[in-house]
Amino acid sequence: MGASVRLLRAVLMGPPGSGKRTVALRITKGFQLKTFSSGDLLRDNLLRDTEIGVLAKVFMDQGKLIPDDIMTRLTLHQLKTFTQESWLLCGFPRTLPQAEALERAYQIHLVMSLNVPSEVIKQRLSARWIHPSSGRVYNLEFNPPKAIGLDDLTGEPLVQREDDRPETLNQRLKAYEDQTKPVLEYYREKGVLETFSGTKTDQIWPCVRAFLQTKVPQIDQKASVTP
Numbered sequence: 001m002g003a004s005v006r007l008l009r010a011v012l013m014g015p016p017g018s019g020k021r022t023v024a025l026r027i028t029k030g031f032q033l034k035t036f037s038s039g040d041l042l043r044d045n046l047l048r049d050t051e052i053g054v055l056a057k058v059f060m061d062q063g064k065l066i067p068d069d070i071m072t073r074l075t076l077h078q079l080k081t082f083t084q085e086s087w088l089l090c091g092f093p094r095t096l097p098q099a100e101a102l103e104r105a106y107q108i109h110l111v112m113s114l115n116v117p118s119e120v121i122k123q124r125l126s127a128r129w130i131h132p133s134s135g136r137v138y139n140l141e142f143n144p145p146k147a148i149g150l151d152d153l154t155g156e157p158l159v160q161r162e163d164d165r166p167e168t169l170n171q172r173l174k175a176y177e178d179q180t181k182p183v184l185e186y187y188r189e190k191g192v193l194e195t196f197s198g199t200k201t202d203q204i205w206p207c208v209r210a211f212l213q214t215k216v217p218q219i220d221q222k223a224s225v226t227p
C-alpha cells in the first residue's frame, strides 16, 4: 500500500447481530473513517417511503437479500459522494456479484470479518432496540438506553426491528451462510481478509483497533486525491 496518498477503502463483514454497527461506531470515534451501512440506508428509504424502500421491505421482512442490481446501484451511487474521505462499508458487499461490482469501481484495501457464534447472535438480537432515523443501536443487556425505550440523544421512541424476530433471523443467518460466506473466501484469496472471532464486542474491539492502527497511519487521510 502506498505510504502517502491513498484513502482507505475498507469493508466490515459479519453475520446479522455480530456487532458490525457497534464496532463501526467505535471506529468512527477513533479513526478518520466515514462509515456507510447498507442496512441503515435501506431503513432510511423505508421510513421515507421511497420506491426502493417499498421494494426493499418485501425482501427484508422475509429475511432475504435485496437484489444485487438494486443494492449495487444504491451503494455505488452513495459512495460517489465520499470522494475525499477514507471509508468503511458495513453490510455491503453481501454476495459475490456485489463484491465484483465493488472491485470494478474501487480497490478494496482491507476487509474485517466479525465471527460470532449463532447462539450468541440469537440472544443479542432478541434484546436489540434501534433508533430508526439515526441508526443508533442499543441492547437491553449490553448498552441499554439511559431511559428505557427512548433514544439517548433525541428522546424519541426506540423500536425493535421486525426482521430480528426468530423466524426471520433464521432466514438471515441462512442467507449469510449461503450467499455471504463465499464473499469472505473471495477476499481471503485476494489477501485482504482479517477475521476477528469472539463472543463479546469488548473483547473483539481491542483487536480491531490494534489492527487498524497498523493500517490507517500508512494512509494520508488529509491528502486530496481521487479515490
Ligand SMILES: Nc1nc2c(ncn2[C@@H]2O[C@H](COP(=O)(O)OP(=O)(O)O)[C@@H](O)[C@H]2O)c(=O)[nH]1
Pocket: 014, 015, 016, 017, 018, 019, 020, 021, 022, 023, 124, 125, 127, 128, 129, 137, 138, 139, 140, 141, 142, 143, 199, 200, 201, 202
Ligand atoms: N450482549 C451483548 N450485546 C452486544 C455486544 N455487542 C453488540 N451487542 C448488541 O447486539 C446487537 C447487535 O449488534 P449490532 O452492532 O447492531 O450488529 P450488526 O447487526 O452486525 O450491525 C445490538 O443490540 C448491540 O447493542 C456484546 O458484546 N454483548
Ligand SMILES: Nc1ncnc2c1ncn2[C@@H]1O[C@H](COP(=O)(O)OP(=O)(O)O)[C@@H](O)[C@H]1O
Pocket: 015, 016, 017, 020, 038, 039, 040, 042, 059, 060, 063, 064, 065, 066, 067, 071, 090, 091, 092, 093, 094, 095, 098, 163, 172
Ligand atoms: N448488501 C446488501 N445486499 C442485499 N440486501 C441487503 C444488503 N444490506 C442490507 N440488506 C438488507 O437489509 C437487511 C438488514 O441488513 P442490516 O441492517 O445490515 O442487518 P444485519 O447486519 O443485522 O443483518 C438484510 O437482511 C437485507 O434484507
